[in-house]
Amino acid sequence: MKTLWFHLMPYPELPEDFQQQHRSVWVDIDPKLFDPAVGHRAYNDYIDELEHAGAMGFDGVGVNEHHSNAYGLMPSPNLIASTLTRSCPDAAIMVMGDSVALYNPPIRVAEEMAMLDCMSGGRLISGFPVGSPMDTIFAYGQNPATLRERYHEGVDLILKAWESDEVFSFNGRYNKLRYVNCWPRPVQQPHPPIWIPGGGSVDTWAWCAENEFVYTYLSYFGYKAGMRTMQGYWDKVRELGKEPNPFMGGFAQFVGVADTEAEAWELYREPAEYFFNRCLHVYAGFADPPGYKSVNTVRAGVEGMVERAAREATERAARAGARSGSTKAGPAGGSEGMTFESMVEKGYVIIGDPGQVAEKLTEVATSLNVGHIMALCHFGNMAKDVVMRNTELMATKVLPEVRHLFENEWEDKWWPKPLPAPQRSVAGGLR
Amino acid sequence: MSAANTAANTAADASAVDFRGQHLVVHQTGQGSPVGYLHGLLGNPGLHPFLTSLAASGEGHRVIAPGLPGFSGSPACEDLRSMHDWIVATSEAIDLAGLAGAPMVASSAGAMLALEVAAVRPEAFERLVLIAPLGLWEPTDPVADPFATTMKRQRSILTADPARTAAFFEDDMTQSPEVLIERNVDRYLARTAAASLVWPIPEFGLDTRIHRVTCPVTLVWGAQDELAPVSYLERFAGLLPNVVGTHIVDGAGHLAEWDRPDEVAALVEGALS
Numbered sequence: 001m002k003t004l005w006f007h008l009m010p011y012p013e014l015p016e017d018f019q020q021q022h023r024s025v026w027v028d029i030d031p032k033l034f035d036p037a038v039g040h041r042a043y044n045d046y047i048d049e050l051e052h053a054g055a056m057g058f059d060g061v062g063v064n065e066h067h068s069n070a071y072g073l074m075p076s077p078n079l080i081a082s083t084l085t086r087s088c089p090d091a092a093i094m095v096m097g098d099s100v101a102l103y104n105p106p107i108r109v110a111e112e113m114a115m116l117d118c119m120s121g122g123r124l125i126s127g128f129p130v131g132s133p134m135d136t137i138f139a140y141g142q143n144p145a146t147l148r149e150r151y152h153e154g155v156d157l158i159l160k161a162w163e164s165d166e167v168f169s170f171n172g173r174y175n176k177l178r179y180v181n182c183w184p185r186p187v188q189q190p191h192p193p194i195w196i197p198g199g200g201s202v203d204t205w206a207w208c209a210e211n212e213f214v215y216t217y218l219s220y221f222g223y224k225a226g227m228r229t230m231q232g233y234w235d236k237v238r239e240l241g242k243e244p245n246p247f248m249g250g251f252a253q254f255v256g257v258a259d260t261e262a263e264a265w266e267l268y269r270e271p272a273e274y275f276f277n278r279c280l281h282v283y284a285g286f287a288d289p290p291g292y293k294s295v296n297t298v299r300a301g302v303e304g305m306v307e308r309a310a311r312e313a314t315e316r317a318a319r320a321g322a323r324s325g326s327t328k329a330g331p332a333g334g335s336e337g338m339t340f341e342s343m344v345e346k347g348y349v350i351i352g353d354p355g356q357v358a359e360k361l362t363e364v365a366t367s368l369n370v371g372h373i374m375a376l377c378h379f380g381n382m383a384k385d386v387v388m389r390n391t392e393l394m395a396t397k398v399l400p401e402v403r404h405l406f407e408n409e410w411e412d413k414w415w416p417k418p419l420p421a422p423q424r425s426v427a428g429g430l431r
Numbered sequence: 432m433s434a435a436n437t438a439a440n441t442a443a444d445a446s447a448v449d450f451r452g453q454h455l456v457v458h459q460t461g462q463g464s465p466v467g468y469l470h471g472l473l474g475n476p477g478l479h480p481f482l483t484s485l486a487a488s489g490e491g492h493r494v495i496a497p498g499l500p501g502f503s504g505s506p507a508c509e510d511l512r513s514m515h516d517w518i519v520a521t522s523e524a525i526d527l528a529g530l531a532g533a534p535m536v537a538s539s540a541g542a543m544l545a546l547e548v549a550a551v552r553p554e555a556f557e558r559l560v561l562i563a564p565l566g567l568w569e570p571t572d573p574v575a576d577p578f579a580t581t582m583k584r585q586r587s588i589l590t591a592d593p594a595r596t597a598a599f600f601e602d603d604m605t606q607s608p609e610v611l612i613e614r615n616v617d618r619y620l621a622r623t624a625a626a627s628l629v630w631p632i633p634e635f636g637l638d639t640r641i642h643r644v645t646c647p648v649t650l651v652w653g654a655q656d657e658l659a660p661v662s663y664l665e666r667f668a669g670l671l672p673n674v675v676g677t678h679i680v681d682g683a684g685h686l687a688e689w690d691r692p693d694e695v696a697a698l699v700e701g702a703l704s
Contacts, residue, residue: 027579137630138579145627146512173512285580290622298619299612314581 001365001405002415004060004094005053005391006252006374009046009073009080012381013038014278019317019337024283026069026134033070042073047083049378049387054088056395060125062094062374064197064218066132067102067139071279078112085120089426092416093120096197096216096374097127101147102140105175106154107182110161114186121424122187123416127216128155129197130204132306134282137289144291148203150174162191193414195250195372199305200229203294205236212242214414216250216372220280220309222347223364226251230368232302246365246405247412250372253364254379256351257393264351267386269340272349274380277316277337284310312338349379354397361402371406372414445478445504448497448527456504457528458496461486465493466703467530469521471539471562471686472577472589472625474502476598481688484696485536489704497528499541501624504617514635517628518547522555531555536699538562538688539659540628543637550640558647558675560702562687562695563659566641567666568634575658578626591655591684641670649676649702651695653683676702 014033015021022030050061063080066072074080081095093116098109109128117124130151136142142150153172160170161182170177186192195214198204208215215233219226230251234244242248254275256268287310297304303311316338343349350360365373377394378387418424447454458475460482468475468482475482475496486494500508500520511517521544525531535556537545542564548555565574577588586600587593593600599621602614648671652664661679668674678698683690 141631143627143630145623145630149509149512285578285584289578290619290626293619295616295620299616301612 001246001371001373001402001407002059002092002412003373003375003394003399003402004062004092005050005058006062006064006094006096006376007046007050007378008064008071008376009042010275010279010380011038011070011073012042014070014274018278019281019313022281024286025071025279025281026066027138027283027286029068029070039073045384046073046378047080047087049384049391050080050084051087052388053377053391053395054084054091056392057399058091058375058391058395060092060094061088062096062125064096064127065099065129065135067135069134069139071275078116081116081124082119085116085123086427089424090421091123092125093123094125094195094374095127096125096195096218097129099131099135100128100154100158101136101142101151102131103154105177106157107161107175107177107180109154110158110182111184113158113192114162114182114184117186117188117192118184120418122192122418124186124188124192125195125416126192127195127197128158130201132199133289133292134286134306137292138286144289146174147292148294159191159194162186187419188417193416195414198229198233200302201294201297201304202232202300202302203296205233206240208233208248209237209240209242212248214248214250214372216252216374218252218374219305220276220348221305222349223251223253223368224347226368230370234369244369245410245413246369246371247410247414249368249370250374251364251368251370252374252376253361254349254376255357255361255390255394256349256377257354257357257390257398258351259353259393261352261356264353265340268349268351268382271378271380271382271386272340272343273337276343276348276380279380280309281313282306282310284314286310354393354401357394358398358401361398362405365402365405371410371412450500450505450524450527451508451510453500453506453508455500455524455527456498458482458498458503459494461492461494463489463491463493464703465495465530465533466699467525467528467533467535468494468496469535469537469541469545470496470498470502471541472629473596473599473686473689474498474621474624476503479598479689479692481692481696484692485699488696488700495528495530495533497524497530499524499544499624501627502621507620507624511627514547517544518551521545522548522552525555532557534558534560534703536560536562536688537564538686540565540625540633542566543633544628546637546641546644547635549644549646550637551643553643553645556646558649558702559644560649560651560699561667562651563653563656563663563685564650564667565629565633565659566635566637567663567670568632569663569666572660572662574633574660574663576631577629577658578622588657589684589686590690591653591682592690595689596686638670642672644671645673647673647675649678649698650674651678651680651687651698653685653687653690654679654681655683656685656687658685
């Protein structure tokens with residue numbers, strides 16, 4: 001099994017009364033809450049943390065894209081990934097990913113990812129998300145009725161740009177390019193591995209299975225809640241006559257390791273409560289714009305991940321409002337925080353000593369049948385020294401216990417195939 | 432189908448006309464001189480009260496109400512990606528419903544489309560009665576976002592009395608789960624089509640073309656319109672070359688014909704006569 005250290009890069013200093021005073025962490029969050037000095041420190045700390053993960057021996061490091069969002073400070077994940085190609089010389093670089101429909105034209109994604117693959121010597125994992133409704137529909141003004149078609153056309157264009165060894169014309173519905181010619185070319189031929197982050201759309205299961213893309217469920221809600229989604233994906237894989245190779249799946253999981261379980265409860269309470277209560281304080285009105293879901297998903301009654309986050313935030317606010325006598329849910333209406341005990345019990349966050357965490361991660365991997373774990377070892381407002389220690393314990397005491405999973409039974413055909421190490425440049429010159 | 436033929440057809444009914452290999456549902460009711468109705472953001476979930484009120488007004492009318500693709504049981508059309516696509520499709524639907532040259536009542540996004548069609552084909556309508564048309568944008572007085580809010584609020588932003596839109600938003604819970612699922616899908620498709628028309632800002636350059644709308648236009652606005660402020664009535668009146676009447680309806684929201692069907696039907700009757 002491969003474990004990637006995945007960073008969301010949340011803004012670390014949202015006020016304590018954020019849920020009470022603000023409507024949403026996403027889309028219309030108050031610009032005045034952003035202190036550039038905090039941003040400066042956060043970006044640099046977060047890059048340090050990713051670099052530490054690479055140095056400690058994680059199989060990969062990962063970043064993703066969000067817009068107008070205080071829990072994800074990466075409108076451009078490629079900017080962060082470019083620094084990591086230099087400072088993490090051995091780890092896979094996972095960009096999870098570029099929201100294809102937001103790039104005009106999407107050939108820009110092919111170009112920048114080819115740059116990253118060249119810079120890293122062939123260590124890029126290319127992720128293509130549709131993007132959340134908040135990012136795509138509200139922050140970037142895409143029409144929900146055409147978003148998915150635009151997205152699929154963009155992915156087609158990118159793949160053709162990487163695969164073609166001739167200049168070609170692309171006459172799409174949304175993209176009309178007389179001359180498509182992706183310079184530079186990716187090191188990995190015909191292209192880097194394609195991983196698709198999903199949030200519960202039933203059509204994405206079939207699309208990934210048919211094309212043998214890795215389906216990764218970037219869930220906020222842990223492995224217990226992820227069971228239904230991953231089961232739906234594997235059912236579709238089998239239905240299409242494909243092998244349920246665990247390496248064709250991935251899952252994101254919050255993890256906190258300490259020397260003892262008691263210490264873990266102490267260390268990770270505040271950052272977990274910060275993430276789930278402040279960072280997931282999403283206004284429900286942004287979660288389900290009409291047209292964002294496919295008709296099949298509507299018919300199946302599947303609730304998207306951000307939709308669930310927004311619903312739960314609304315329910316917490318409503319409960320708090322009921323207790324206080326307020327009828328308002330949202331700003332000034334109050335909110336009832338989720339407890340850390342509840343997060344741990346439900347599996348949102350896995351904590352414990354190294355043995356306990358290894359046992360739980362084994363359960364995650366085997367119950368969901370996933371060969372790639374995106375470990376979120378930073379969450380919320382976790383202090384840097386805690387992040388570094390968590391990362392070190394994961395790398396030195398947990399990963400050795402789980403790395404063997406699936407490796408003898410299945411081939412990971414979706415892992416980067418870099419140039420041999422002696423041929424790869426590192427910062428300052430060849431090795 | 433022509434306007435004369437449809438006028439001869441007196442059945443209160445919903446029929447279908449072929450449209451690009453699929454079909455459009457056309458609601459029709461009443462008898463008398465033909466008048467079209469181009470729906471707003473909810474389509475025509477059956478013969479709602481405004482259609483029957485209009486059919487009964489004056490000496491009676493044959494009301495012909497085509498459902499645009501995605502609305503009212505008309506299948507969604509994946510070829511509609513841009514405002515240009517929607518204008519051509521609306522023009523086509525008007526011809527297919529036999530409404531070319533007839534008077535047209537149009538509401539909200541449907542009124543925006545009617546204006547766009549009339550800017551291309553000034554002869555398309557004998558006259559227009561427009562209920563809170565979209566299509567202009569004043570940054571200091573913006574049209575509200577009808578979707579970035581809860582479903583409850585999405586409903587309440589459309590009419591002064593949310594109960595008026597029960598035919599669209601509410602289900603008969605005694606029906607089977609399968610029927611309820613499909614009702615939900617139909618509602619989702621209609622909301623998707625509406626989003627397709629107005630996202631993210633319902634302004635597509637109409638102000639550069641609106642001078643070509645030369646037919647007589649009557650403007651009707653709900654006094655409690657929370658989506659498109661009533662101040663837009665004056666903006667449209669200032670740009671349209673042939674406004675023959677303006678009316679503000681008390682007790683009505685954005686879809687004024689849903690809140691006050693009889694009153695708006697009477698205003699239409701006045702404009703037609």
